Amino acid sequence: MAIEDNPVKTTAPAKGFRHAPVPRWLLGLGPLVLIALLMGLFTLLNGPGLSKLSEGVPPKEEVAVEEIRLLPGEIVITARNEGPDPVSIAQVNVSDYYATFTQSRETMAPLESSTLNVSYNWVDGDPYEIALVTSNGGKIMTAIDAAAPSPERGTSFFGLMALLGIYVGVIPVALGMLWMPFIRRSSDSWVRVLLGVTVGLLGFLAFDATLEGMELVAENGAFGGTLVVFLGALLAYLVLEGTDAWMRRHQDLSDLGQPAALPPRRLALLIAIGIGLHNMGEGLAIGSAYAVGSLALGATLIVGFAIHNTTEGLAIVTPLSKEPPHLARLAVLGLIAGAPAIAGALVGATVYQPALSAFLLGVGAGAVAQVAIKLLPMMKDRTGKIFTPLTSAGIILGLGVMFATGLLVQA
Template identity: 25%
Template sequence: MDNVFIGSILSALSTGLGALPILFLKNNLTHRWRDSLLAFSAGIMMTASMFTLIPEALKTDGIFPVFVGLFLGVLVLTTLEQRIPHIDLQHSKSGMKIDEKAMLIVAAITLHNLPEGLSVGVSYASDVNDTGALIAVAIGFQNAPEGFLVALFLISQNIGRFKAFLIATATGAVEIVTSLLGFYMTNYVSQLVPYGLSFAAGAMLFIIYKELIPESHGDGNERTSTYTFIAGIVFMLLLVESF
């Protein structure tokens, strides 16, 4: 219990850690750097899904829970995307104006973070001791640039730097709740563990392919983003081998 609580807090509050530089940054970050951060995060999450979550689910209970969990993960994220307005954090060509719908935007970003917390909690409920820590690290590395980009977006909409930092931190903090929920559900109903792991993998893969990769290619930085995506994969593989 202590491990999942600490892991969920650290991974969730990485959003605030990532947003912290916004208090001191004088100039806006270039699109190339933003796209590189997104692609690096995508590589980390891809490796966590394909080399940790799915293999663990397969080893626990075979292929059927993997099929079901992946399908449900994608289905839930698809439903969220359809119900919640998409917020384009990177590109000035599109997106909603925060002066009219600030609370809606914050709510949308927050809800999109919920499956990430769930994946941390489910992973800690797995029988393999290192799985939870690995996924917490992966989500934490993904949350840091996300927090920075959210805060940067809010500042571009004339929100004060400190207030933008607090809002960005709050959007990540909700992951603690879903992390503990996922842990308790799968820990006390052990048959749910492979489904939960696969669900988390499906949700993460949806985010990678639908959100992170397209966003990282939106300003002509495809080659740089490809390199940083691969760097993210290699970085996470090194972490996997280290645990």
């Protein structure tokens, strides 16, 4: 007798009351609100149980002197509090003389700055040692190697800064672009060598800008110190990479997901942008140095900058070796690369801040490094190799030229 299989009948669970799903944005915002509430409560209660940790511990006073301006009968000092505790400047000692002074802030909170107007009849050409004495007896030391009057910031001053930007930015880049006819008549092998030279030039600019930015904030820990240089470099690199990926997706420049070499026009534009960002940081440093009287702008220095930056024009036109020579396009590329030096000089002469200068130099370093990497696919020979004896020699030549010309602009 066959036993008939009776399937087990299951009954659906009774439908109860269901809560509406919590919005996803609220799930993400909730922990942030709780963290903010906890931090606010911790601050209001002044760290319950931790008050004894600071008993008998002297405050940490870290002050950086960011700028010194010399006016007739007066020394104007800009100082910034880099430490975690408030700082008050009680006395100013100039070469063993306690001078009278006024200040914009009696007490500097963390990261705040104060401008001190010190009454002192300084002598042109003399050196001075300055000590800012805090209310707790600490001393912040700085020095003036050779006193010189700071330039007046008027119309003629800003005109001089604009002219300086043209001298060190626009004119050298334009001169370097005059190599365009030579590049157009060069063979493929020579073009690969010149591309290697361009990679060497850009690589040197990246390292040079990074080191210069780190030097600016070596003794200034406000706003992260040397970290702002790497933050600027990483930011510029990621922005340019993201922009390039977006343009590739919208213009279908990839083949089955494999990245292709950039079109020469776009690559030249990226090079001009990267060099322009670098020149803005360079102009910022030059303008700020001149504003505080620490840079002698002689004819030799201008010639040095011109020779050093002329190679930047070569870097822009090299990818265009097989493109029609449109003068309007070349002029626009030259302005993109050179004109930011004018803006940098004007900003540096008026609102100089070491962290800002270092950040912009880092931005320039990241930009030119990104462009140098994008140049590598264009250096491939017929076998698909990038680094050949010719291209390697070109890179070494580019590094050597930039190093040699850089010796001319040691200010």
